[in-house]
Amino acid sequence: MKNIRTYDEINNKIESGEAVVVTAEEIIGIVEEDGIKRAAEYVDVVTTGTFSPMCSSGIFLNFGHSDPPIRMQKILLNDVPAHGGLAAVDTYLGATSESLIDQRVGGSHVIEELVKGREVKLSATSKGTDCYPRTEINTWIDLNEVNDAIMYNPRNCYQNYNVAVNASGKSIKTYMGTLLPNLGNAHFSTSGQLSPLLNDPEFRTIGVGTRILLCGAQGYVSWNGTQHNPNVEEVNGHKMYFGGTISVMGDLKKMSPDLLRAAYLPGYGVSIFIGVGVPIPILNEDVMKNVSVRDEDIYTKVVDYSIQRRDKSVITYVNYGDLRAGHIEIDGMEVRASSISSYAKARDICNILKKDIGDGTFRLQEPIQDLPIDVKYNNLKVK
Amino acid sequence: MKKKLIITFPPSKVENPLVHALIKDFDLWVNIHRAIIEPQKHGKIVVELRGDEDKIEKGIAYIVGEGINVNELERDVVIDKDKCVDCGVCTSICPTSALNLDKETYKIAIDYDECVVCGFCQETCPVNAITVNF
Numbered sequence: 001m002k003n004i005r006t007y008d009e010i011n012n013k014i015e016s017g018e019a020v021v022v023t024a025e026e027i028i029g030i031v032e033e034d035g036i037k038r039a040a041e042y043v044d045v046v047t048t049g050t051f052s053p054m055c056s057s058g059i060f061l062n063f064g065h066s067d068p069p070i071r072m073q074k075i076l077l078n079d080v081p082a083h084g085g086l087a088a089v090d091t092y093l094g095a096t097s098e099s100l101i102d103q104r105v106g107g108s109h110v111i112e113e114l115v116k117g118r119e120v121k122l123s124a125t126s127k128g129t130d131c132y133p134r135t136e137i138n139t140w141i142d143l144n145e146v147n148d149a150i151m152y153n154p155r156n157c158y159q160n161y162n163v164a165v166n167a168s169g170k171s172i173k174t175y176m177g178t179l180l181p182n183l184g185n186a187h188f189s190t191s192g193q194l195s196p197l198l199n200d201p202e203f204r205t206i207g208v209g210t211r212i213l214l215c216g217a218q219g220y221v222s223w224n225g226t227q228h229n230p231n232v233e234e235v236n237g238h239k240m241y242f243g244g245t246i247s248v249m250g251d252l253k254k255m256s257p258d259l260l261r262a263a264y265l266p267g268y269g270v271s272i273f274i275g276v277g278v279p280i281p282i283l284n285e286d287v288m289k290n291v292s293v294r295d296e297d298i299y300t301k302v303v304d305y306s307i308q309r310r311d312k313s314v315i316t317y318v319n320y321g322d323l324r325a326g327h328i329e330i331d332g333m334e335v336r337a338s339s340i341s342s343y344a345k346a347r348d349i350c351n352i353l354k355k356d357i358g359d360g361t362f363r364l365q366e367p368i369q370d371l372p373i374d375v376k377y378n379n380l381k382v383k
Numbered sequence: 384m385k386k387k388l389i390i391t392f393p394p395s396k397v398e399n400p401l402v403h404a405l406i407k408d409f410d411l412w413v414n415i416h417r418a419i420i421e422p423q424k425h426g427k428i429v430v431e432l433r434g435d436e437d438k439i440e441k442g443i444a445y446i447v448g449e450g451i452n453v454n455e456l457e458r459d460v461v462i463d464k465d466k467c468v469d470c471g472v473c474t475s476i477c478p479t480s481a482l483n484l485d486k487e488t489y490k491i492a493i494d495y496d497e498c499v500v501c502g503f504c505q506e507t508c509p510v511n512a513i514t515v516n517f
Binding site: 053177180185186187261262263264265266271273326336337338339340342343344345 | 468472483489510
Protein backbone atom coordinates (compact mmCIF):
# COMPACT_ATOMS: atom_id res chain seq x y z
CA MET A 1 0.00 0.00 0.00
CA LYS A 2 1.51 3.26 -1.13
CA ASN A 3 1.54 6.03 1.45
CA ILE A 4 -0.34 9.21 0.61
CA ARG A 5 1.42 11.39 3.16
CA THR A 6 4.22 11.22 5.73
CA TYR A 7 4.42 12.36 9.36
CA ASP A 8 6.71 15.23 8.29
CA GLU A 9 4.23 16.42 5.70
CA ILE A 10 1.42 16.30 8.25
CA ASN A 11 3.47 18.20 10.83
CA ASN A 12 4.40 20.86 8.29
CA LYS A 13 0.72 21.38 7.59
CA ILE A 14 0.01 21.53 11.33
CA GLU A 15 2.65 24.22 11.68
CA SER A 16 1.19 26.26 8.86
CA GLY A 17 -2.35 25.78 10.18
CA GLU A 18 -3.48 23.91 7.08
CA ALA A 19 -3.91 20.40 8.44
CA VAL A 20 -7.36 18.90 7.94
CA VAL A 21 -8.29 17.27 11.26
CA VAL A 22 -11.56 15.56 12.12
CA THR A 23 -12.75 13.32 14.96
CA ALA A 24 -13.35 9.57 14.72
CA GLU A 25 -17.07 10.31 14.80
CA GLU A 26 -16.97 12.95 12.05
CA ILE A 27 -14.93 10.72 9.74
CA ILE A 28 -17.77 8.20 9.61
CA GLY A 29 -20.09 10.66 7.87
CA ILE A 30 -17.27 11.92 5.63
CA VAL A 31 -16.43 8.43 4.39
CA GLU A 32 -20.10 7.57 3.91
CA GLU A 33 -20.41 10.58 1.63
CA ASP A 34 -17.04 10.76 -0.12
CA GLY A 35 -15.76 7.21 0.09
CA ILE A 36 -12.44 6.00 1.52
CA LYS A 37 -10.24 7.02 -1.43
CA ARG A 38 -11.50 10.60 -1.66
CA ALA A 39 -11.56 11.09 2.13
CA ALA A 40 -7.99 9.81 2.40
CA GLU A 41 -6.90 12.42 -0.14
CA TYR A 42 -7.93 15.41 1.92
CA VAL A 43 -8.14 14.34 5.60
CA ASP A 44 -4.73 14.46 7.32
CA VAL A 45 -5.50 13.37 10.89
CA VAL A 46 -8.37 11.65 12.73
CA THR A 47 -8.57 12.10 16.50
CA THR A 48 -9.66 9.25 18.76
CA GLY A 49 -10.40 9.21 22.47
CA THR A 50 -11.55 7.26 25.48
CA PHE A 51 -12.42 7.96 29.12
CA SER A 52 -12.74 4.76 31.09
CA PRO A 53 -11.69 3.11 34.33
CA MET A 54 -8.15 1.82 33.79
CA CYS A 55 -7.01 0.03 36.92
CA SER A 56 -3.39 -0.47 35.91
CA SER A 57 -2.40 3.15 36.40
CA GLY A 58 -0.33 5.14 38.84
CA ILE A 59 2.25 7.81 39.41
CA PHE A 60 5.96 8.06 40.20
CA LEU A 61 6.77 10.80 42.73
CA ASN A 62 10.04 12.25 43.95
CA PHE A 63 9.68 14.20 47.21
CA GLY A 64 13.13 15.71 47.47
CA HIS A 65 15.22 15.33 50.64
CA SER A 66 14.37 16.49 54.14
CA ASP A 67 16.96 17.61 56.66
CA PRO A 68 18.10 15.26 58.16
CA PRO A 69 17.32 12.98 55.24
CA ILE A 70 15.32 9.74 55.30
CA ARG A 71 15.50 6.64 53.11
CA MET A 72 11.76 5.96 52.98
CA GLN A 73 10.75 2.31 53.36
CA LYS A 74 7.10 2.31 54.43
CA ILE A 75 5.27 5.16 52.74
CA LEU A 76 1.67 6.34 53.19
CA LEU A 77 -0.04 9.12 51.26
CA ASN A 78 -3.33 10.06 52.95
CA ASP A 79 -3.12 6.62 54.60
CA VAL A 80 -2.80 4.89 51.22
CA PRO A 81 0.29 2.68 50.89
CA ALA A 82 2.79 3.68 48.22
CA HIS A 83 5.81 1.66 47.17
CA GLY A 84 8.86 1.97 49.41
CA GLY A 85 11.46 0.09 47.43
CA LEU A 86 12.66 2.81 45.11
CA ALA A 87 15.75 4.42 46.63
CA ALA A 88 15.38 7.14 49.25
CA VAL A 89 12.64 9.50 48.08
CA ASP A 90 11.18 7.97 44.94
CA THR A 91 7.90 6.16 45.12
CA TYR A 92 5.20 4.65 42.92
CA LEU A 93 1.58 5.09 43.95
CA GLY A 94 -0.78 2.65 42.27
CA ALA A 95 -4.32 3.77 41.58
CA THR A 96 -5.92 0.70 43.13
CA SER A 97 -3.88 0.76 46.36
CA GLU A 98 -6.48 0.85 49.16
CA SER A 99 -6.47 3.24 52.10
CA LEU A 100 -5.69 1.50 55.39
CA ILE A 101 -8.66 3.18 57.04
CA ASP A 102 -11.34 3.31 54.33
CA GLN A 103 -11.43 0.79 51.51
CA ARG A 104 -13.62 3.09 49.41
CA VAL A 105 -10.67 5.38 48.96
CA GLY A 106 -7.25 4.70 47.49
CA GLY A 107 -4.35 5.73 45.30
CA SER A 108 -6.61 7.20 42.64
CA HIS A 109 -8.17 9.56 45.19
CA VAL A 110 -4.71 10.75 46.23
CA ILE A 111 -3.81 11.29 42.57
CA GLU A 112 -7.00 13.29 42.05
CA GLU A 113 -6.29 15.41 45.14
CA LEU A 114 -2.81 16.19 43.83
CA VAL A 115 -4.10 17.17 40.39
CA LYS A 116 -6.68 19.44 42.04
CA GLY A 117 -3.82 21.25 43.77
CA ARG A 118 -4.66 20.03 47.27
CA GLU A 119 -2.27 18.97 50.00
CA VAL A 120 -1.73 15.31 50.73
CA LYS A 121 -0.41 13.85 53.99
CA LEU A 122 2.93 12.05 53.63
CA SER A 123 4.03 9.62 56.35
CA ALA A 124 7.10 7.45 56.01
CA THR A 125 9.30 5.31 58.23
CA SER A 126 12.74 3.84 57.79
CA LYS A 127 15.20 1.57 59.60
CA GLY A 128 17.68 4.45 59.51
CA THR A 129 21.24 4.28 58.15
CA ASP A 130 24.44 6.24 58.81
CA CYS A 131 23.84 8.38 55.75
CA TYR A 132 20.05 8.52 56.13
CA PRO A 133 19.66 8.80 59.89
CA ARG A 134 16.00 9.89 59.98
CA THR A 135 13.59 7.06 60.87
CA GLU A 136 10.25 8.83 60.61
CA ILE A 137 8.66 11.74 58.78
CA ASN A 138 5.14 13.22 58.82
CA THR A 139 4.44 16.18 56.59
CA TRP A 140 2.18 17.56 53.82
CA ILE A 141 3.05 17.83 50.14
CA ASP A 142 1.33 19.13 47.05
CA LEU A 143 1.92 18.83 43.32
CA ASN A 144 3.98 22.04 43.10
CA GLU A 145 6.30 21.02 45.92
CA VAL A 146 7.25 17.54 44.68
CA ASN A 147 10.14 17.44 42.24
CA ASP A 148 8.57 14.96 39.89
CA ALA A 149 5.09 13.59 39.41
CA ILE A 150 5.11 11.27 36.42
CA MET A 151 2.04 9.29 35.49
CA TYR A 152 3.07 5.86 34.22
CA ASN A 153 0.25 3.45 33.45
CA PRO A 154 1.40 -0.10 32.70
CA ARG A 155 -1.80 -1.24 31.01
CA ASN A 156 -4.28 1.21 29.52
CA CYS A 157 -6.77 1.40 26.65
CA TYR A 158 -7.50 -2.31 26.59
CA GLN A 159 -8.64 -3.07 23.08
CA ASN A 160 -12.29 -4.12 23.07
CA TYR A 161 -13.15 -5.28 26.56
CA ASN A 162 -15.81 -7.96 27.19
CA VAL A 163 -19.43 -7.18 27.93
CA ALA A 164 -20.17 -8.40 31.44
CA VAL A 165 -23.42 -10.08 32.47
CA ASN A 166 -24.51 -12.16 35.44
CA ALA A 167 -26.49 -15.33 34.83
CA SER A 168 -26.53 -16.38 38.50
CA GLY A 169 -29.41 -15.86 40.92
CA LYS A 170 -27.89 -13.03 42.95
CA SER A 171 -26.30 -9.62 42.31
CA ILE A 172 -22.54 -9.53 42.02
CA LYS A 173 -20.22 -6.58 42.44
CA THR A 174 -17.34 -6.57 39.99
CA TYR A 175 -14.81 -4.29 38.30
CA MET A 176 -17.42 -4.03 35.59
CA GLY A 177 -19.88 -2.57 38.12
CA THR A 178 -22.86 -4.13 39.87
CA LEU A 179 -24.30 -6.90 37.69
CA LEU A 180 -27.92 -7.77 38.35
CA PRO A 181 -28.96 -11.44 38.53
CA ASN A 182 -30.51 -13.49 35.75
CA LEU A 183 -29.03 -11.30 33.00
CA GLY A 184 -30.61 -8.24 34.64
CA ASN A 185 -28.15 -5.86 32.99
CA ALA A 186 -25.02 -5.78 30.87
CA HIS A 187 -22.03 -3.48 31.30
CA PHE A 188 -19.43 -2.64 28.69
CA SER A 189 -16.35 -0.47 28.77
CA THR A 190 -15.06 1.08 25.60
CA SER A 191 -15.68 4.18 23.52
CA GLY A 192 -16.26 1.91 20.52
CA GLN A 193 -16.03 3.90 17.28
CA LEU A 194 -14.03 6.63 19.11
CA SER A 195 -11.62 4.17 20.71
CA PRO A 196 -7.90 4.60 19.88
CA LEU A 197 -7.09 0.90 19.60
CA LEU A 198 -10.26 0.11 17.65
CA ASN A 199 -9.44 2.83 15.11
CA ASP A 200 -5.91 1.50 14.60
CA PRO A 201 -6.59 -2.14 15.40
CA GLU A 202 -3.44 -3.52 13.79
CA PHE A 203 -1.12 -0.94 15.37
CA ARG A 204 -0.05 0.56 12.04
CA THR A 205 0.34 4.06 13.47
CA ILE A 206 0.32 3.66 17.26
CA GLY A 207 3.68 2.60 18.63
CA VAL A 208 6.38 3.46 21.17
CA GLY A 209 6.79 7.22 21.17
CA THR A 210 3.39 8.12 19.72
CA ARG A 211 2.42 11.48 21.21
CA ILE A 212 -0.97 11.34 22.93
CA LEU A 213 -3.20 13.44 25.12
CA LEU A 214 -3.11 11.88 28.58
CA CYS A 215 -5.57 13.34 31.09
CA GLY A 216 -5.41 16.59 29.14
CA ALA A 217 -1.62 16.87 28.93
CA GLN A 218 0.74 15.83 26.16
CA GLY A 219 2.17 12.43 26.93
CA TYR A 220 3.47 9.39 25.10
CA VAL A 221 2.89 5.74 24.45
CA SER A 222 5.86 4.30 26.34
CA TRP A 223 5.69 0.60 25.47
CA ASN A 224 3.12 -2.05 24.75
CA GLY A 225 0.91 -2.47 27.78
CA THR A 226 1.26 -5.44 30.09
CA GLN A 227 -0.68 -8.49 28.93
CA HIS A 228 -0.64 -7.01 25.41
CA ASN A 229 -2.05 -9.84 23.33
CA PRO A 230 -3.63 -8.59 20.11
CA ASN A 231 -6.06 -11.03 18.54
CA VAL A 232 -8.59 -11.08 15.77
CA GLU A 233 -11.61 -13.32 15.17
CA GLU A 234 -14.31 -13.15 12.56
CA VAL A 235 -17.86 -12.46 13.78
CA ASN A 236 -20.83 -11.91 11.44
CA GLY A 237 -18.49 -11.11 8.57
CA HIS A 238 -16.64 -8.47 10.61
CA LYS A 239 -13.13 -8.63 12.04
CA MET A 240 -13.34 -8.50 15.82
CA TYR A 241 -10.05 -7.14 17.18
CA PHE A 242 -9.30 -7.45 20.88
CA GLY A 243 -6.56 -7.85 23.46
CA GLY A 244 -4.02 -5.16 22.59
CA THR A 245 -2.94 -2.70 25.30
CA ILE A 246 -0.59 0.26 25.59
CA SER A 247 1.41 1.70 28.45
CA VAL A 248 1.38 5.47 28.62
CA MET A 249 3.20 8.22 30.46
CA GLY A 250 2.98 11.94 31.03
CA ASP A 251 3.59 14.80 33.45
CA LEU A 252 0.94 14.84 36.20
CA LYS A 253 1.68 18.52 36.84
CA LYS A 254 0.16 19.36 33.47
CA MET A 255 -2.93 17.16 33.76
CA SER A 256 -6.53 18.21 34.25
CA PRO A 257 -8.92 16.93 36.95
CA ASP A 258 -11.62 17.00 34.26
CA LEU A 259 -9.94 14.15 32.42
CA LEU A 260 -8.69 12.12 35.38
CA ARG A 261 -11.11 10.99 38.06
CA ALA A 262 -10.91 8.65 41.05
CA ALA A 263 -13.55 5.94 41.12
CA TYR A 264 -14.90 3.46 43.60
CA LEU A 265 -16.74 0.43 42.24
CA PRO A 266 -18.95 -0.63 45.13
CA GLY A 267 -18.14 -4.01 46.59
CA TYR A 268 -15.09 -4.27 44.35
CA GLY A 269 -12.56 -1.55 44.99
CA VAL A 270 -10.91 1.61 43.88
CA SER A 271 -10.10 2.41 40.26
CA ILE A 272 -9.35 5.49 38.21
CA PHE A 273 -10.93 7.07 35.11
CA ILE A 274 -8.16 7.94 32.63
CA GLY A 275 -8.78 10.11 29.59
CA VAL A 276 -6.62 9.25 26.56
CA GLY A 277 -6.63 10.94 23.16
CA VAL A 278 -4.64 9.51 20.24
CA PRO A 279 -4.27 11.16 16.83
CA ILE A 280 -4.24 8.81 13.82
CA PRO A 281 -2.28 10.12 10.82
CA ILE A 282 -3.96 9.19 7.54
CA LEU A 283 -0.91 7.66 5.96
CA ASN A 284 -2.82 5.64 3.36
CA GLU A 285 -6.23 4.26 2.40
CA ASP A 286 -5.95 1.26 4.74
CA VAL A 287 -5.63 3.61 7.70
CA MET A 288 -8.67 5.57 6.47
CA LYS A 289 -10.65 2.34 6.18
CA ASN A 290 -9.87 1.50 9.80
CA VAL A 291 -10.68 4.92 11.26
CA SER A 292 -14.07 5.00 9.57
CA VAL A 293 -15.22 2.04 11.66
CA ARG A 294 -18.73 2.41 13.15
CA ASP A 295 -20.18 1.11 16.40
CA GLU A 296 -22.53 -1.25 14.54
CA ASP A 297 -19.56 -2.95 12.86
CA ILE A 298 -17.53 -3.49 16.01
CA TYR A 299 -18.35 -6.75 17.74
CA THR A 300 -17.42 -7.98 21.19
CA LYS A 301 -17.95 -10.96 23.47
CA VAL A 302 -20.62 -11.23 26.16
CA VAL A 303 -19.23 -13.11 29.12
CA ASP A 304 -20.85 -14.36 32.35
CA TYR A 305 -18.97 -12.81 35.27
CA SER A 306 -20.72 -14.98 37.85
CA ILE A 307 -18.34 -17.77 36.81
CA GLN A 308 -15.58 -17.37 39.38
CA ARG A 309 -12.90 -18.88 37.25
CA ARG A 310 -10.28 -17.39 34.98
CA ASP A 311 -11.84 -18.76 31.81
CA LYS A 312 -15.40 -17.69 31.34
CA SER A 313 -17.23 -18.94 28.29
CA VAL A 314 -18.58 -16.57 25.66
CA ILE A 315 -22.40 -16.48 25.77
CA THR A 316 -22.89 -14.51 22.57
CA TYR A 317 -21.46 -11.71 20.44
CA VAL A 318 -22.97 -8.23 20.19
CA ASN A 319 -22.05 -4.99 18.45
CA TYR A 320 -21.55 -1.53 19.92
CA GLY A 321 -24.47 -0.10 17.97
CA ASP A 322 -26.83 -2.21 20.07
CA LEU A 323 -24.85 -1.65 23.26
CA ARG A 324 -24.87 2.13 22.76
CA ALA A 325 -28.62 2.08 22.07
CA GLY A 326 -29.08 0.55 25.50
CA HIS A 327 -30.32 -2.99 24.74
CA ILE A 328 -28.78 -6.23 23.58
CA GLU A 329 -30.34 -9.61 22.91
CA ILE A 330 -29.21 -12.72 24.75
CA ASP A 331 -31.06 -16.00 24.05
CA GLY A 332 -34.11 -14.13 22.82
CA MET A 333 -34.17 -11.95 25.93
CA GLU A 334 -33.77 -8.17 25.83
CA VAL A 335 -31.10 -7.10 28.31
CA ARG A 336 -30.47 -3.48 29.34
CA ALA A 337 -26.94 -2.39 28.61
CA SER A 338 -24.91 0.52 29.88
CA SER A 339 -21.34 1.67 29.70
CA ILE A 340 -18.74 2.34 32.38
CA SER A 341 -16.83 4.29 29.77
CA SER A 342 -18.03 7.86 29.18
CA TYR A 343 -18.85 8.45 25.52
CA ALA A 344 -19.50 12.14 26.25
CA LYS A 345 -15.99 12.61 27.65
CA ALA A 346 -14.41 10.50 24.90
CA ARG A 347 -16.02 12.90 22.42
CA ASP A 348 -14.70 15.87 24.40
CA ILE A 349 -11.20 14.40 24.22
CA CYS A 350 -11.45 13.88 20.46
CA ASN A 351 -12.52 17.52 20.12
CA ILE A 352 -9.80 18.86 22.43
CA LEU A 353 -7.15 16.97 20.47
CA LYS A 354 -8.64 18.20 17.18
CA LYS A 355 -8.42 21.77 18.46
CA ASP A 356 -4.86 21.39 19.76
CA ILE A 357 -3.68 20.00 16.42
CA GLY A 358 -5.59 22.73 14.61
CA ASP A 359 -3.95 25.39 16.85
CA GLY A 360 -0.53 24.04 16.01
CA THR A 361 0.21 23.17 19.66
CA PHE A 362 0.13 19.39 19.13
CA ARG A 363 2.43 17.77 16.59
CA LEU A 364 2.25 14.13 15.63
CA GLN A 365 5.12 11.85 16.61
CA GLU A 366 6.03 8.91 14.41
CA PRO A 367 6.64 5.81 16.55
CA ILE A 368 10.28 5.00 17.17
CA GLN A 369 9.40 1.32 17.54
CA ASP A 370 6.41 -0.73 16.45
CA LEU A 371 4.31 -2.57 19.00
CA PRO A 372 4.58 -6.36 18.74
CA ILE A 373 1.65 -8.14 17.10
CA ASP A 374 2.65 -11.76 17.56
CA VAL A 375 2.73 -12.14 21.32
CA LYS A 376 2.57 -15.25 23.49
CA TYR A 377 0.17 -14.86 26.39
CA ASN A 378 0.83 -16.71 29.65
CA ASN A 379 -1.37 -17.61 32.55
CA LEU A 380 -0.08 -17.93 36.09
CA LYS A 381 0.56 -21.53 37.09
CA VAL A 382 0.28 -22.51 40.73
CA LYS A 383 3.28 -24.77 41.33
CA MET B 384 -51.65 17.32 36.88
CA LYS B 385 -49.15 15.04 38.61
CA LYS B 386 -46.51 15.76 41.19
CA LYS B 387 -43.96 13.60 42.95
CA LEU B 388 -42.97 14.54 46.46
CA ILE B 389 -40.82 13.38 49.32
CA ILE B 390 -42.69 13.93 52.59
CA THR B 391 -40.62 13.89 55.78
CA PHE B 392 -42.34 13.93 59.14
CA PRO B 393 -40.99 14.01 62.67
CA PRO B 394 -41.69 11.12 65.09
CA SER B 395 -44.43 13.13 66.79
CA LYS B 396 -46.48 13.24 63.57
CA VAL B 397 -46.28 9.53 62.67
CA GLU B 398 -49.93 9.08 63.62
CA ASN B 399 -51.19 11.88 61.33
CA PRO B 400 -53.46 10.31 58.68
CA LEU B 401 -51.71 12.14 55.85
CA VAL B 402 -52.62 9.88 52.97
CA HIS B 403 -56.22 9.54 54.12
CA ALA B 404 -56.56 13.32 54.20
CA LEU B 405 -55.04 13.80 50.75
CA ILE B 406 -57.48 11.34 49.23
CA LYS B 407 -60.62 12.17 51.15
CA ASP B 408 -60.33 15.90 51.77
CA PHE B 409 -58.48 16.95 48.62
CA ASP B 410 -59.81 14.38 46.15
CA LEU B 411 -56.33 13.32 45.06
CA TRP B 412 -55.12 10.09 43.48
CA VAL B 413 -52.23 8.93 45.65
CA ASN B 414 -49.53 6.36 44.85
CA ILE B 415 -46.94 5.53 47.49
CA HIS B 416 -43.64 4.57 45.81
CA ARG B 417 -41.62 4.14 48.92
CA ALA B 418 -42.12 4.58 52.65
CA ILE B 419 -39.91 4.21 55.68
CA ILE B 420 -41.74 4.65 58.96
CA GLU B 421 -39.97 3.55 62.11
CA PRO B 422 -40.78 4.25 65.77
CA GLN B 423 -39.08 7.35 67.20
CA LYS B 424 -37.47 8.22 63.88
CA HIS B 425 -38.32 10.66 61.10
CA GLY B 426 -40.69 9.02 58.65
CA LYS B 427 -40.30 9.43 54.89
CA ILE B 428 -42.72 8.76 52.08
CA VAL B 429 -42.15 9.09 48.34
CA VAL B 430 -45.58 9.78 46.97
CA GLU B 431 -47.08 10.63 43.59
CA LEU B 432 -50.15 12.84 43.59
CA ARG B 433 -52.54 13.29 40.68
CA GLY B 434 -55.50 15.62 40.48
CA ASP B 435 -56.47 19.24 39.89
CA GLU B 436 -53.58 21.62 40.25
CA ASP B 437 -55.24 23.78 42.92
CA LYS B 438 -56.24 20.71 44.94
CA ILE B 439 -52.67 19.47 44.85
CA GLU B 440 -51.50 22.91 46.05
CA LYS B 441 -54.05 22.85 48.87
CA GLY B 442 -53.08 19.29 49.79
CA ILE B 443 -49.44 20.32 50.04
CA ALA B 444 -50.36 23.41 52.07
CA TYR B 445 -52.31 21.20 54.47
CA ILE B 446 -49.31 18.89 54.99
CA VAL B 447 -46.97 21.81 55.55
CA GLY B 448 -49.50 23.35 57.91
CA GLU B 449 -49.32 20.17 59.97
CA GLY B 450 -45.62 20.84 60.54
CA ILE B 451 -44.54 18.21 58.02
CA ASN B 452 -41.82 18.81 55.46
CA VAL B 453 -42.56 18.48 51.73
CA ASN B 454 -39.90 18.50 49.02
CA GLU B 455 -40.16 17.97 45.30
CA LEU B 456 -38.02 15.09 44.04
CA GLU B 457 -35.73 17.42 42.15
CA ARG B 458 -34.42 18.75 45.44
CA ASP B 459 -33.79 15.38 47.02
CA VAL B 460 -32.48 13.35 44.08
CA VAL B 461 -29.62 15.33 42.65
CA ILE B 462 -26.78 14.69 40.23
CA ASP B 463 -23.74 16.86 40.90
CA LYS B 464 -22.77 17.76 37.35
CA ASP B 465 -19.22 18.71 38.39
CA LYS B 466 -18.61 15.21 39.72
CA CYS B 467 -20.63 13.26 37.15
CA VAL B 468 -18.50 11.93 34.27
CA ASP B 469 -21.51 10.72 32.23
CA CYS B 470 -20.24 7.15 32.22
CA GLY B 471 -23.75 5.71 32.27
CA VAL B 472 -23.28 2.92 34.80
CA CYS B 473 -26.34 4.15 36.73
CA THR B 474 -28.66 3.76 33.76
CA SER B 475 -28.83 -0.04 33.64
CA ILE B 476 -29.13 -0.28 37.44
CA CYS B 477 -32.16 2.03 37.64
CA PRO B 478 -35.23 -0.23 38.00
CA THR B 479 -37.62 2.26 36.41
CA SER B 480 -35.27 3.54 33.66
CA ALA B 481 -35.51 7.02 35.16
CA LEU B 482 -31.81 7.57 34.43
CA ASN B 483 -30.85 7.79 30.80
CA LEU B 484 -28.10 9.04 28.54
CA ASP B 485 -29.34 11.67 26.14
CA LYS B 486 -29.24 10.25 22.60
CA GLU B 487 -27.50 13.34 21.21
CA THR B 488 -25.18 14.51 23.96
CA TYR B 489 -24.65 11.18 25.78
CA LYS B 490 -25.00 13.06 29.07
CA ILE B 491 -27.06 11.80 32.01
CA ALA B 492 -30.50 13.11 32.89
CA ILE B 493 -33.07 12.01 35.48
CA ASP B 494 -36.70 11.64 34.46
CA TYR B 495 -38.35 12.58 37.76
CA ASP B 496 -41.68 11.18 36.58
CA GLU B 497 -40.17 7.70 36.67
CA CYS B 498 -37.86 8.01 39.69
CA VAL B 499 -39.00 6.14 42.81
CA VAL B 500 -36.12 7.25 45.01
CA CYS B 501 -34.80 3.72 45.49
CA GLY B 502 -31.22 4.95 45.83
CA PHE B 503 -29.59 2.21 43.70
CA CYS B 504 -27.97 4.89 41.56
CA GLN B 505 -26.36 6.54 44.58
CA GLU B 506 -24.82 3.20 45.61
CA THR B 507 -23.62 2.40 42.10
CA CYS B 508 -22.16 5.73 41.00
CA PRO B 509 -18.36 5.31 40.92
CA VAL B 510 -17.68 9.02 41.52
CA ASN B 511 -20.34 9.74 44.19
CA ALA B 512 -22.12 12.20 41.93
CA ILE B 513 -25.65 11.21 42.92
CA THR B 514 -27.27 12.19 46.20
CA VAL B 515 -30.58 10.67 47.21
CA ASN B 516 -31.88 12.23 50.39
CA PHE B 517 -34.13 9.62 51.79
